[in-house]
Amino acid sequence: EIVLTQSPGTLSLSPGERATLYCRASQSVSSSSLAWYQQKPGQAPRLLIYGASSRATGIPDRFSGSGSGTDFTLAISRLEPEDFAVYYCQQYGGSSWTFGQGTKVEIK
Amino acid sequence: EVQLLESGGGLEQTGGSLRLSCAASGFTFSSYAMSWVRQAPGKGLEWVSAINTGDNTYYADSVKGRFTISRDNSKNTLYLQMNSLRAEDTAIYYCAKRLAYSTGNGFDYWGQGTQVTVSS
Numbered sequence: 273e274i275v276l277t278q279s280p281g282t283l284s285l286s287p288g289e290r291a292t293l294y295c296r297a298s299q300s301v302s303s304s305s306l307a308w309y310q311q312k313p314g315q316a317p318r319l320l321i322y323g324a325s326s327r328a329t330g331i332p333d334r335f336s337g338s339g340s341g342t343d344f345t346l347a348i349s350r351l352e353p354e355d356f357a358v359y360y361c362q363q364y365g366g367s368s369w370t371f372g373q374g375t376k377v378e379i380k
Numbered sequence: 381e382v383q384l385l386e387s388g389g390g391l392e393q394t395g396g397s398l399r400l401s402c403a404a405s406g407f408t409f410s411s412y413a414m415s416w417v418r419q420a421p422g423k424g425l426e427w428v429s430a431i432n433t434g435d436n437t438y439y440a441d442s443v444k445g446r447f448t449i450s451r452d453n454s455k456n457t458l459y460l461q462m463n464s465l466r467a468e469d470t471a472i473y474y475c476a477k478r479l480a481y482s483t484g485n486g487f488d489y490w491g492q493g494t495q496v497t498v499s500s
Contacts, residue, residue, distance in 0.1 A: 273441075304484045304485060305484070305485045306485070307484075307485055307486040307487075309425075309487075311425075316474055316490035316491065316492060316493060317417075317425060317474075317487075317490055318490075319479075319486050319487060319488045321486075322479060322483065322484045322485060322486035322488075323483075323484040323485070323486075326484070328486065328488060329488070360424065360425055362425075362427075362485075362486075362487075363485070364485040367430075367438045368427065368438060368440065369415070369427035369430070369485075370427065371424060371425040371426065371427065372424075373424050374424045374425075
């Protein structure tokens with residue numbers, strides 16, 4: 273089973289700052305299989321990025337994804353108040369899905 | 381508008397059973413793979429099970445042999461039969477619609493979740 277490790281665990285930033293979140297896989301994964309989600313307290317997750325770099329419908333362009341192989345990145349160019357949340361990466365392979373443990377982006 | 385509405389959660393004893401349902405609307409249900417994802421209190425997301433358009437089923441090791449996923453395309457409904465429940469199955473259970481195969485991996489719509497609590 274592929275393990276996804278996200279870093280950092282918590283990111284403390286101010287609105288307007290840039291956020292960079294990392295997701296490392298225990299073995300190489302297809303870029304087409306890598307997705308990112310945002311989850312706010314009491315809400316279901318929301319798909320942000322699929323295929324490592326494609327934004328889902330309705331996602332603002334301040335969100336961008338990149339990476340390949342074992343290392344992937346989610347960047348938020350300028351944090352808006354509504355962006356403070358927990359972010360998860362996810363991969364699909366071998367007829368199963370795995371999620372990273374999450375990165376919390378909190379207001380500094 | 382795509383909507384996924386879960387039901388069937390509740391409080392059950394260790395070793396008991398529950399059947400979750402997810403009523404889908406706003407899209408051609410039969411054309412998309414579906415999954416169940418759970419989230420234990422204060423924890424992250426855990427994929428539980430999936431079913432594709434050909435009714436092939438897939439399970440996480442943690443539930444294999446105890447849970448059964450199924451779908452009824454005539455009723456636009458996804459199910460999760462949960463047997464031999466354990467305390468560690470306590471979680472919010474979400475149903476999620478997968479992106480079209482041609483688009484790639486990702487769950488683009490999620491229900492609001494249903495709480496399952498397993499207690500002795």
